Amino acid sequence: MGPPARERMSGMQESVRLKSFELVARDIAGVDVHLLHALTLSVGWPHRTKDWQFLIRAGQGIAAVDGIGRVFGTAMWFPHGDDFATVGLVITSPRNQAQGGGRWLMDRVFEQCGGRDLALNATRAAHGLYLSLGFVDEASVHMHQGKLARDIPALPPVNGELSTPGADEFAEILPIDSQAFGRSRERLLTLLSENASICVLRRGGKVVGYSMRRDFGRGHVIGPVAAVNAEDALHLTAVHMKALRGRFVRVDTREADGPYATFLEQCGLSIAEVVTTMSKGRRFLNRQADQPWFYGLAGHALS
Template sequence: MNQVLERCGHRNLTLNSTHAAFNLYVSLGFTKEAVVYQRQGEASLRLPTLPALEGELSELPSDRLEEITRLDSRAFGANRERLLRLLSEDASVWVLKRGSEIVGYSMKREFGNGHVIGPIVAKSDGDALHLAAVHLKDLAGQFVRVDTREETGAFAEFLRESGLGVYETVTTMSKGRHFLNRTNNEPWIYGLASHALG
């Protein structure tokens, strides 16, 4: 780790730490920012009632991925275009539009014994619910995982009622600039690509 940090120089760093590695990262100057809840289970046969949809959901063709890159960068704080292209190769990508503006997106891909839904990027709980539900409705009875920093609130409750209980947690930590900066009416990462990718 000291060799890695030396090569990184004065860059701002962030990671998701397991329980076993937490004290190591603290000793290296990382500070805790949030907990990531690994929610998983068999998706319910019937989803909870959703709020009214504000906008229009549609599937995004793989050759138009650049349409979500700017939104993702605003939410994540860095450009992840290369990662998103890799993740989307075998994924279903849906976007939420209001007018001509994309205000959220979500991905679903095969993972382990089932599927993972993430990233999920949205500006509000209601938008995030619809962006998760558009995938969950086709996965009834199947194993699904969503990694989220939402401990309570509408999104966390929706996942719980959809059959996804908390299985494990990891801790988001940073060294240098604070990584998580939630702002009203700005995109937020409701579902991570995975706890290993952030």
């Protein structure tokens, strides 16, 4: 097995010339996070400097910089074991969006990922690029966001008990997450839990679902939300909303309709964007009846 990607990056000087300027790939961990924040601002993405700092801790990636250190593009990947990764934060500045910068960034990601199966959530603008790179469509993700209503719709009684897990109980959510995600992502969940509020749903003393809430972008993200049915997911989402009335909230979900999508709309969270979950290699999503499923995602890059 070869050296880690970041070690390989230390000697990588691959570059691409885009018209009158040349961009060089740099390990994203060594790039000024304020320059990364400026890039997301330029394309209208909500990531703050602290969001970038978290993502760099959680994953690996590259930044495309010019001769004086300005950032013109990024691409990150988040490994989950030795054979799978999610890809995200593939951003090209307006100056080089039409000049092949996205394809060049993805070629660097492929090189670093070493043959892993991959999944990502593609914006409409990038969808064609990913199709040309061999990714296939699997599902749509609906980004619900807005100022949360002060009057949350009433729900029927919860089937079980909602509670905040203690530090010694955190491991109980890992099997639920692994079943919903299709593989273990313990390291990511541990990082998320550092600054998240967590709720678990127990029936008969057994954890059957969980949810997280954390600061992100313009306000708060509720996700992941893992549950075996929509009714459980509603309670695991609503429990976090009680502390967020009147504040900006985002929930990313693959539920296009049904009770979960309807509930989000009733709470004032309208659909701001729809992106496409895509995979390259082994199929990513595998929803099964009466098994945990993600009603709310951790984020576009983290899936």
